Amino acid sequence: MTLQDTTTHPCSVRGVLLYEVKHVRDMVRGNLAVLEFDEVLPFRPRRCFITYKIPAGQTRGDHAHRQCAQFMVCVTGSCRLRVDDGRHWEEILLNRPTLGIYVPPQVWVSTQHGADSALMVFASHPYDPADYIRDRPEFQSLIGGPGTSRPRA
Amino acid sequence: MTLQDTTTHPCSVRGVLLYEVKHVRDMVRGNLAVLEFDEVLPFRPRRCFITYKIPAGQTRGDHAHRQCAQFMVCVTGSCRLRVDDGRHWEEILLNRPTLGIYVPPQVWVSTQHGADSALMVFASHPYDPADYIRDRPEFQSLIGGPGTSRPRA
Numbered sequence: 001m002t003l004q005d006t007t008t009h010p011c012s013v014r015g016v017l018l019y020e021v022k023h024v025r026d027m028v029r030g031n032l033a034v035l036e037f038d039e040v041l042p043f044r045p046r047r048c049f050i051t052y053k054i055p056a057g058q059t060r061g062d063h064a065h066r067q068c069a070q071f072m073v074c075v076t077g078s079c080r081l082r083v084d085d086g087r088h089w090e091e092i093l094l095n096r097p098t099l100g101i102y103v104p105p106q107v108w109v110s111t112q113h114g115a116d117s118a119l120m121v122f123a124s125h126p127y128d129p130a131d132y133i134r135d136r137p138e139f140q141s142l143i144g145g146p147g148t149s150r151p152r153a
Numbered sequence: 154m155t156l157q158d159t160t161t162h163p164c165s166v167r168g169v170l171l172y173e174v175k176h177v178r179d180m181v182r183g184n185l186a187v188l189e190f191d192e193v194l195p196f197r198p199r200r201c202f203i204t205y206k207i208p209a210g211q212t213r214g215d216h217a218h219r220q221c222a223q224f225m226v227c228v229t230g231s232c233r234l235r236v237d238d239g240r241h242w243e244e245i246l247l248n249r250p251t252l253g254i255y256v257p258p259q260v261w262v263s264t265q266h267g268a269d270s271a272l273m274v275f276a277s278h279p280y281d282p283a284d285y286i287r288d289r290p291e292f293q294s295l296i297g298g299p300g301t302s303r304p305r306a
Contacts, residue, residue: 012167030207036200050250054183076229097203118228
């Protein structure tokens, strides 16, 4: 049996943090991944949603939030996320229940699900359609950056 | 596309509630299940854990909590839960991301995972080893009931 504590890793996109969450691996009893919200997350979730049975190649997300922060874990299968702060973007492959990603407000996210995957998303705020930014020029204007974003150098 | 709002269904075990959570089914974009904590849950979660890669036939849980309430969703595969208030027990099959179960404190739970399943559990309290009741006679004494529990009549 092995126990690993939470570790975090920054990314080139503003405020985005990758988490390897606390977990126990046990060949006999099975595995456990744990998120103590107050200890490890920058917010206490008000909402959770799960996206699943997403056709391969279908892009989900493709928006930013004005105020809502999110934390995402791909519970089964894998999901490719693109996170973009308007200056830099990175692609992250979420492929295990212990790998989480914190996405602060005002970061654009799009996701592509692999076959039979399920993505669990915690949100810092209740659902509010006015919090979504779906228009790319509006996003660029909000973050005060240039019109295009570059991948990590 | 179909949208279904949250519905709840009682069970014969004290305080246990089954939820069909709010969800959107969409053949083109894929599916979404949503839990607005403040609106639908009796508590706002302080902790989440995921049990996964559990060997078939392995029993997990097998305890009650003194104060901690839980809400469980089997995100992929299926899990068989036995919930028991010391007077009655029921077995519940969690087999889809839209089916949740609320388990109040002082209800004994054990789980058996199906192959490749992942069970997501929200807890009302941070982890506290003193909150666990793992001894069956202590549990029976706490709930003030007889020594054995019956299945639903």
